[in-house]
Every structure is written in structure tokens, then in C-alpha cells.
Amino acid sequence: MSKKKQATNPETPEFKNVEPFSLLTDFDISLFKSGRHYRLYEKLGSHVLENQGILGTYFGVWAPNAASVSVFGDFNGWNSESHQLMPRWDGSGIWEGWVANVGNGHVYKYFINSNIGGQKLEKGDPFALRWEESPKTASIVWDTWYEWKDEEWMKTRKTANSLSAPCSVYEVHLGSWKRDPQDNDRRLTYREIADTLVPYVKEMGFTHVEFMPIMQHPYEPSWGYQITGYFAASSRFGTPQDFMYLVEQLHQNGIGVILDWVPSHYPNDAHGIYRFDGSALYEHEDPRQGYHPDWKSYIFNYGRYEVRSFLISNALFWLDRFHADGLRVDAVASMLYRDYSRNDGEWIPNVFGGRENLEVISLFKELNEEIYKSFPDVQTIAEESTAFPGVSRPTFLGGLGFGMKWMMGWMNDTLRYFSKDPMYRKWHQNDLTFSTVYAFSENFMLPLSHDEVVYGKHSLLNKMPGDEWQKFANLRLLFSYMFTHPGSKLLFMGGEFGQSEEWNFLKSLDWHLLNYDSHKGINLLVQDLNKVYRAEPALFDKQFSPEGFDWLDTSDTNNCVVYYRRKGLNEEVMVLLNLTPLPQKNYRVGVPKNKQYVEILNSDDVKYWGAGNVNSSLKTEAIKAHGFEQSIELTLPPLGAVIIK
Structure with a gap:
């Protein structure tokens, strides 16, 4: 044989x-x-x-x-x-x-x-x-044989995927990133997507692409989160080898690939794994443990050994056969708690009477231990929205063993703050600064994901207050804050050019908007933010450590100006945010060194569709400020961010 x-x-x-x-x-x-x-x-x-x-x-x-x-x-x-x-x-x-x-x-x-x-x-x-x-x-009947041509990436990816490397993720839904320009009803194939997505992501400067679930799923409105074929790439876009080609092209251009993985629930389609042999084989028989009320779907029996073999094998399969560089694990919070979205009497406590799902906790520990043992140069990322301790801490310290965790608190607080009219922001500065109280309790990724631009939540652009100019200025300010805040980054497709409408999974993004200076300006800013993020070690060397961040001033609430410092192993940059539409002329800030300072990014630059309030020269003077012996005077643009070095 x-x-x-x-x-x-x-x-x-x-x-x-x-x-x-x-x-x-x-x-x-x-x-x-x-x-x-x-x-x-x-x-x-x-x-x-x-x-x-x-x-x-x-x-x-x-x-x-x-x-x-x-x-x-x-x-x-x-x-x-x-x-x-x-x-x-x-x-x-x-x-x-x-x-x-x-x-x-x-x-x-x-x-x-x-x-x-x-x-x-x-x-x-x-x-x-x-x-x-x-x-x-x-x-x-098929196979996963493929003559890979990404050897160079695979040999060196441990550097790109390191926790001390810049990680800027572009989240993509394959069916709606771009469609046939002549026929919006026709999806592009994996290979057609590769021809346009790869050069675009490279030009934009993102380090990784995260694909929303590409596993086989029958119901397109589920966006891939209701899976029936856990070991198959979606046939909507081609063969498994076609998807491998897309991954390979990304790797050849120095871009990592993260896949959404959904071990939390699955649908009851007759051809799927639900009641596979007539019994609750993969799920629990008791609906208090086996049925998910939010998604009307079914929950794996995490305590059944054969099911655990299935799930861990599936995670490793995508890392092994498809050369994925990481897995973003969906809906972790819903798995960790037995009472998630349930009322009293609708859930069963664990053996100690608690609400934690002990079988899931042990599964995640075992899963992450095996992944990092077999593939030490990848990352696992948890979408976990609660304060469950140690999600991204090693298992030998009692953690779940994930590499990173989505910072949902930062996302909620930040979007709530930016949605406020600037005249009221001075009373809500805590929404902007509170995240750093807990920012280093986990290895956090800052997500502005697909979930924030659907179901009546508005696009990122239309969450912003004010007239048209202010909306774009606020969005540029938001992105500048995101890219200079501690942690890795994730931005959903369309946000990088200020998509006006909510995301619609049935049609292409509105690429024609790039013909307008306002949207092109957002696009250029995100390119430059990625360049600065990747070029300045101060923004990533210690992105998960309190040693890499200082608040220099949060007291100027009347002007809604905040001032902070990011520090690397040997370098540092300073960031100023003016969160009102009023420019601040001759604004003095202390600086740590008696050296020449330069402005390395200003979100109000005219090339970003700003008003042009930039600083051409910054002279250091022997005037004390912010605890330093010297300071500089500069102009803070309206609804603008300034990064100096």
C-alpha cells in the first residue's frame, strides 16, 4: 500500500x-x-x-x-x-x-x-x-498536495510573527472585498483575488491579512461563521489548491496570513455534523450545554475526547496543510462561560458550582500548547470580550496560552468617545485614557473589525460627528491614535479609505471612492501610519509592556489635548492628539532630550485632505515643561494628531 x-x-x-x-x-x-x-x-x-x-x-x-x-x-x-x-x-x-x-x-x-x-x-x-x-x-474526493514556493517566508516568518514585531492586520471578507467589475453578482476566484489583493495589501503596508472564515459554509449571510466543512476551503472561490496559491502569493510578498477559526458552534444543516449518526455525536444532548441561543446553532461537546481530537486536529490542519501563520479564534467568551447569553435555569454549573466551562479551559490550554509546540513561529489570537484572566498568558503560568487577545474594551470606549461632538469630549477623557489602566494585562490587539460596521452601527466614517471635513479629520485622528496606542492593530477592509456605507457582504467595497481626495487622503494616511509603525521600533518593541508607554499629559481637558510617549529598546516617539476642531498655536510641550525634534507624521497634512497645519521646524528651548528641562512650541492641528521624534 x-x-x-x-x-x-x-x-x-x-x-x-x-x-x-x-x-x-x-x-x-x-x-x-x-x-x-x-x-x-x-x-x-x-x-x-x-x-x-x-x-x-x-x-x-x-x-x-x-x-x-x-x-x-x-x-x-x-x-x-x-x-x-x-x-x-x-x-x-x-x-x-x-x-x-x-x-x-x-x-x-x-x-x-x-x-x-x-x-x-x-x-x-x-x-x-x-x-x-x-x-x-x-x-x-480530493487532496491537499501542492508544490509550495514560499520557502523563504516559512524559514524566516518567526521574525514577522514575533510579539516584538509590528503587527498590522487587514481583515478581509473574500466574497465582498472586490467583485467582478463587470458583474457584481460574480465573486472573484481565489486566484483572481490574489492578483489584486496582494499588491494592494503590500502597497498599504499591512503586515498580515486576516481572512474571515474560508471554511466550507452553506449559508452566505453567516459570513462563514456557520461551518459544515471544517477541513475544506470554501468551494465558492475555487479549489483548495487555488486558496493555497493565494496564501503563497501573500507569503512571497512578505505578508502573513491569519485565518478565522470557529470552534464555538456549527449549524444544523442535514448534511453536516449535527446529529451525525442520529445521536448528539459532536454536540451535547442537553440544550443547556449544546445549543447556542444567540446564533441558533449547536455547541461542541468539549468534554468528549473524540471531539477534542477533531477540533485540535482541525486547528493544526490549517497551519500544516495551508501554511497559515496564525488562527484568530472566534467567540472565545461564549465558550468560556456556561451561562453566556443564558438566563437562570438555562445553564448547568460546572462540577464546582461555577459558571466557567472547565472543559473549554483545558481544551484551549491543550490546543495552544500543541500549536506552539508544532508551529512555534505562528500566533493564536482570541476574540474574548470579558475580563477572563490570563487569556494571552502561558499555560505554565496558569493562562490559556493564546499569543494575543482582542482588546474589545479599547474598541468600545474609543468608538464611544469619537462619536461624541467635540464640544462634549472634555467631560469624557476617561473613555480615551482608561484603556492604559489594563493595556498590559494581556497581549492586546486593537480591533476595528467587521462587527463594528454592520447592523445599523454605521461605517467608521459615519460614526464620526460633524460636517464632512470634520468626519474625515476625526477618522484620520482615530487611526492615528490607534496606530500609536500600545498593542497590535486590526482594521476591517474599507475602513482604510473611509467607506461611507455599512459593509454589505453581497457586493464589492466602494472602490470608486478612491477617486475623491477626501477618501484618497484616508487611504494615504493609513499607508503612512503603517510605514511609521513598521519603521519606528518605539511603536512595537515593547507594545505589550508598560515599559513602552508613558502618559506625559492628560490634564488639558479644556482643550482636549493628550500627550504620550512610546518607547522602544533604544528609541522613543511622542504623540499629541488635539481632539477638538480648534487649532492650538504655540502649544508648548516638554521633551525628554535637548536635541532637534522633527515631525514624522501630521494627520492634517494637505495630502491627507487636511488643512495643512504642519510643523516644519521644532526648536528645543531651555524652558521646563511636563517634567523635562527643555521644551518645544508647535501647532496642534484641528482634530489632528502629531507624531514627533
């Missing part, structure tokens, strides 16, 4: 079985049943193999409550009786078999006769590497 890299459709398949064999060893079964099989995708699912000189496909599926399981598809006229799988003798609940002359491209499902109520179920393969495009629901 030998594994083939690739197989093609046989022209005239012969439907015959030869001597059966298994990909699973006793050790595999032991690992699977103990929840510690982390490469389950190498064993279960469909695999094209030679057996006794004949090419065919091995099928393996977990269905312990089935009376019988068969594989049927286009190779046998969808006959659910002709190709029966055999149950393993070891009580694992795995059914397996090998079918001659079946290869890549053949379409199939499993036909399951359940022991529970005599149910007859037609299910896709939980480990399928490719699926038919929705609304069709069958799995496709």
Missing part, C-alpha cells in the same frame, strides 16, 4: 472491492479515544491510495451509533447499498472501507442507518477536503 500525491478521475470505474485495509493503527485509536490525536485528518475522511496495485479511495468515518454505514456517490449511481463500510472491532465507532477506481473529483456522501429510531441519514464527510458549491451538499 502506498500513498499517491495526486489521482485523476478514472474514465470507466469498476465498482469492485479488493482486500480491505485500514489507515488506522491501534495507537491511532488509542490517541483518538483519549482526545490526543492531533493529526486525525491524515487518517479519517477520504484518501486516494493504491491497494494491491489498484488505485482507489479509502473512506473512514466516526459514527458509533450507526447500525450500518455505506459510501455512495457519482461512482455507483448514488446506490446507498452497494458499498458498505465495515465497523472496526475495537469499539472506536469508526467505519472504514476502500473502493477501487475512485479518485479525485468523485462526489460522495455517507449513508447512515442509525441505531436510534431507525433514522436514515445522508451526510457529508466531516473530514472532506473539498465540497460541492452551495446549494449542493456532497463531499468531493
Whole structure:
């Protein structure tokens, strides 16, 4: 028996079985049943193999409550009786078999006769590497063989993905970033997207792209967060190899790839893993633990060992086969708490009577330990919105082991502050400064994500108060504050040029807006902020450490001016924000060194569609201010940010 890299459709398949064999060893079964099989995708699912000189496909599926399981598809006229799988003798609940002359491209499902109520179920393969495009629901025999050409990136990515490196993430929804200019109803393919997305992200200066879930999902309005095919790239945009090409092109241009990963819930589509063998196999039987009231979906049984093997294997699969540089884990808070979005009586306490989901806590620790053991040069990022302690702290210190955590508090406070009319801001300075009270309790990523520009929340631009000029000035000020605040950064597509309308997943971004100076100015500012962020070690060397940040002045509430310093290993920059539309002339600030200072970015520059209140020269004088022996005078632009060095 030998594994083939690739197989093609046989022209005239012969439907015959030869001597059966298994990909699973006793050790595999032991690992699977103990929840510690982390490469389950190498064993279960469909695999094209030679057996006794004949090419065919091995099928393996977990269905312990089935009376019988068969594989049927286009190779046998969808006959659910002709190709029966055999149950393993070891009580694992795995059914397996090998079918001659079946290869890549053949379409199939499993036909399951359940022991529970005599149910007859037609299910896709939980480990399928490719699926038919929705609304069709069958799995496709395929492989993940690809001749990668990103060796240089893979060898050196530990530097780009380091916590002490700049990390500026561009969040992308593939179906709506850009569509066919001649036909908005036609999505671009993975390869077509690569031709335009890669040069754009490189020009903008982002260090990473984060893709909203690209795993197979039947319901497009879920944006990918209701997954049925956990091991397959969405067939809407092409083959798995087409997606690999997109990842490769990003890597060849020095851009990392982060994938959204959704272990929190899944839908009840008939062809999916919900009640897979007629029982609550992957989910809890009790809806108080197995049903998610917010998303009307189903929750994995995190305490079941076989399910833990499935989930950890899935996370590693995308890092292994698709060269992903990180996973952003969705809805972590909903997993950590048993009472999340539930009223009294709608949830079950843990064994100690508490609300924490102990099985999830142990799963995350095990998951992160295995990821960083196998792929030490990647990052895991938690979308976690509560004060759960130690999310991004090592497991040996009692943490969950994630590399970073989304800073949801910063996002909420900052957007609330910037939405206020500037005349009222002086009474709400705490919304702007409070984040630094806890900014170093975790390794925080500052997110301005897709969730903030849908469902009536308005685009980032239209969250800003004032007339048209003030809206754009406020947005430039917001981005300047974000890029100089401690932590890594994430910006959802469209925000970087001031998309006017809310995000609509059914159509392309409004790229025509770049023809207007106001929107082009936002775009140029984000480019330059990325340049400054990546060029100034003071902005990233210690981005997760209190040693890297000082408030120099938060007392000037009447003028709504704040002044702070970012420090690296050997360098520092100072940042001033004027949060009102009134320019401040001859504004004096203390500086730490008796040297010449220069303005390295001013958000009011005319090239950004600003008013041009820039500082051409900054003379240091022996006048004490802000605790320093010397100071400078400068102009603070209206609704503007100034970065000096």
C-alpha cells in the first residue's frame, strides 16, 4: 500500500472491492479515544491510495451509533447499498472501507442507518477536503498536495510573527472585498483575488491579512461563521489548491496570513455534523450545554475526547496543510462561560458550582500548547470580550496560552468617545485614557473589525460627528491614535479609505471612492501610519509592556489635548492628539532630550485632505515643561494628531 500525491478521475470505474485495509493503527485509536490525536485528518475522511496495485479511495468515518454505514456517490449511481463500510472491532465507532477506481473529483456522501429510531441519514464527510458549491451538499474526493514556493517566508516568518514585531492586520471578507467589475453578482476566484489583493495589501503596508472564515459554509449571510466543512476551503472561490496559491502569493510578498477559526458552534444543516449518526455525536444532548441561543446553532461537546481530537486536529490542519501563520479564534467568551447569553435555569454549573466551562479551559490550554509546540513561529489570537484572566498568558503560568487577545474594551470606549461632538469630549477623557489602566494585562490587539460596521452601527466614517471635513479629520485622528496606542492593530477592509456605507457582504467595497481626495487622503494616511509603525521600533518593541508607554499629559481637558510617549529598546516617539476642531498655536510641550525634534507624521497634512497645519521646524528651548528641562512650541492641528521624534 502506498500513498499517491495526486489521482485523476478514472474514465470507466469498476465498482469492485479488493482486500480491505485500514489507515488506522491501534495507537491511532488509542490517541483518538483519549482526545490526543492531533493529526486525525491524515487518517479519517477520504484518501486516494493504491491497494494491491489498484488505485482507489479509502473512506473512514466516526459514527458509533450507526447500525450500518455505506459510501455512495457519482461512482455507483448514488446506490446507498452497494458499498458498505465495515465497523472496526475495537469499539472506536469508526467505519472504514476502500473502493477501487475512485479518485479525485468523485462526489460522495455517507449513508447512515442509525441505531436510534431507525433514522436514515445522508451526510457529508466531516473530514472532506473539498465540497460541492452551495446549494449542493456532497463531499468531493480530493487532496491537499501542492508544490509550495514560499520557502523563504516559512524559514524566516518567526521574525514577522514575533510579539516584538509590528503587527498590522487587514481583515478581509473574500466574497465582498472586490467583485467582478463587470458583474457584481460574480465573486472573484481565489486566484483572481490574489492578483489584486496582494499588491494592494503590500502597497498599504499591512503586515498580515486576516481572512474571515474560508471554511466550507452553506449559508452566505453567516459570513462563514456557520461551518459544515471544517477541513475544506470554501468551494465558492475555487479549489483548495487555488486558496493555497493565494496564501503563497501573500507569503512571497512578505505578508502573513491569519485565518478565522470557529470552534464555538456549527449549524444544523442535514448534511453536516449535527446529529451525525442520529445521536448528539459532536454536540451535547442537553440544550443547556449544546445549543447556542444567540446564533441558533449547536455547541461542541468539549468534554468528549473524540471531539477534542477533531477540533485540535482541525486547528493544526490549517497551519500544516495551508501554511497559515496564525488562527484568530472566534467567540472565545461564549465558550468560556456556561451561562453566556443564558438566563437562570438555562445553564448547568460546572462540577464546582461555577459558571466557567472547565472543559473549554483545558481544551484551549491543550490546543495552544500543541500549536506552539508544532508551529512555534505562528500566533493564536482570541476574540474574548470579558475580563477572563490570563487569556494571552502561558499555560505554565496558569493562562490559556493564546499569543494575543482582542482588546474589545479599547474598541468600545474609543468608538464611544469619537462619536461624541467635540464640544462634549472634555467631560469624557476617561473613555480615551482608561484603556492604559489594563493595556498590559494581556497581549492586546486593537480591533476595528467587521462587527463594528454592520447592523445599523454605521461605517467608521459615519460614526464620526460633524460636517464632512470634520468626519474625515476625526477618522484620520482615530487611526492615528490607534496606530500609536500600545498593542497590535486590526482594521476591517474599507475602513482604510473611509467607506461611507455599512459593509454589505453581497457586493464589492466602494472602490470608486478612491477617486475623491477626501477618501484618497484616508487611504494615504493609513499607508503612512503603517510605514511609521513598521519603521519606528518605539511603536512595537515593547507594545505589550508598560515599559513602552508613558502618559506625559492628560490634564488639558479644556482643550482636549493628550500627550504620550512610546518607547522602544533604544528609541522613543511622542504623540499629541488635539481632539477638538480648534487649532492650538504655540502649544508648548516638554521633551525628554535637548536635541532637534522633527515631525514624522501630521494627520492634517494637505495630502491627507487636511488643512495643512504642519510643523516644519521644532526648536528645543531651555524652558521646563511636563517634567523635562527643555521644551518645544508647535501647532496642534484641528482634530489632528502629531507624531514627533
